[in-house]
Amino acid sequence: MTQDLLETTEGAVRILTLNRPEKLNALNPSLHEALASAFAAIETDPAIRAVLLTGAGRGFCSGADLMQNLGGDQRDLGASIDRHYNPLVRRMRALPKPIVAAVNGVAAGAGANLALAADIVIACESANFTQAFIRIGLMPDAGGTFLLPHLVGDARARGLAMLGDTITAAEAAAMGMIWRCVPDAGFAEAALTLAATLAAKPTQAIAAMKHAFNAAAVNSLDLQLDLERDLQRKLGRTPDFAEGVRAFSERRPPRFSGAPEFQG
Numbered sequence: 001m002t003q004d005l006l007e008t009t010e011g012a013v014r015i016l017t018l019n020r021p022e023k024l025n026a027l028n029p030s031l032h033e034a035l036a037s038a039f040a041a042i043e044t045d046p047a048i049r050a051v052l053l054t055g056a057g058r059g060f061c062s063g064a065d066l067m068q069n070l071g072g073d074q075r076d077l078g079a080s081i082d083r084h085y086n087p088l089v090r091r092m093r094a095l096p097k098p099i100v101a102a103v104n105g106v107a108a109g110a111g112a113n114l115a116l117a118a119d120i121v122i123a124c125e126s127a128n129f130t131q132a133f134i135r136i137g138l139m140p141d142a143g144g145t146f147l148l149p150h151l152v153g154d155a156r157a158r159g160l161a162m163l164g165d166t167i168t169a170a171e172a173a174a175m176g177m178i179w180r181c182v183p184d185a186g187f188a189e190a191a192l193t194l195a196a197t198l199a200a201k202p203t204q205a206i207a208a209m210k211h212a213f214n215a216a217a218v219n220s221l222d223l224q225l226d227l228e229r230d231l232q233r234k235l236g237r238t239p240d241f242a243e244g245v246r247a248f249s250e251r252r253p254p255r256f257s258g259a260p261e262f263q264g
Contacts, residue, residue, distance in 0.1 A: 004018075004034050005018060006019045007038055012196070013050045013196055014042055014050075015052045017056050020056075021056045023062065023065060024055075024057070024058070024108075025055040025061045025062065027061060029084065032083075032088065035088055036087065036091070046258070049200075050100065050196070051097060052191060052192060053100065054188075055105065057105070060102075061106075061111025064109065064110050077138070089142055096210065098119045098199075098210075100118060102187070103121060103122070104123075104127060105127050106127070106128060107123075107128070108129075108130045109130070109140075112131060112144070113147060115129075116177070116178075122178065123182075125169055125170065125182070125183055126169070128166050128168055129172050131160045131161045133161070139161070145161070202235075205238075208231040208234070235261075237261040240256045
């Protein structure tokens with residue numbers, strides 16, 4: 001039986017490859033369960049310091065597998081969202097390690113928003129994005145109504161959602177939806193290099209950044225300033241901060257370990 005999710009490791013990077021290429025990696029319960037298990041393991045593995053999420057074949061993810069559980073005209077989509085999609089997005093945003101989404105082809109509906117739930121999104125030139133929900137009488141989920149306005153602004157978010165237009169990776173980069181559009185040639189290598197670069201960064205600092213960026217969506221300026229103070233205080237007690245200062249004074253590249261704050 002083919003695995004719905006392939007897991008490999010390159011150095012400190014865990015590579016998660018959605019592996020239903022015949023379905024453009026559409027999300028089904030089995031794939032959701034595999035992703036939940038994979039992220040749970042990554043959370044507690046100190047050897048893994050970055051995640052690379054991509055898709056097999058010519059698609060990243062075409063969204064929900066609409067051919068699953070077709071019984072009846074009316075379906076409780078909220079139950080599936082509660083069981084699978086919301087926990088996945090929450091887990092990705094809260095993961096104290098950076099996630100790179102390497103969009104290697106079609107990213108549609110929940111598949112597009114799965115990519116946007118990552119910390120840094122890169123896409124090859126032949127990739128495209130679409131909020132396809134409107135085509136079947138639905139609204140964006142998997143965090144789409146939160147992520148899109150924060151990334152591209154309210155006007156563009158409404159247009160993308162209500163019209164369901166397909167945009168190229170270059171267009172997505174130009175409007176700030178993703179970090180970068182890169183050539184198809186060498187895309188997998190470029191994605192792994194980016195993830196490896198993040199894995200070599202001070203892990204605790206990246207975890208603190210994720211915490212702060214998540215909180216900024218609801219905090220006032222005063223609350224955010226206090227949070228920055230509290231997080232920076234903790235970072236000032238980490239081995240990586242000590243190493244960073246030492247490397248700066250010695251005029252050499254730092255060698256970050258990702259270790260938590262000093263005890264005592």
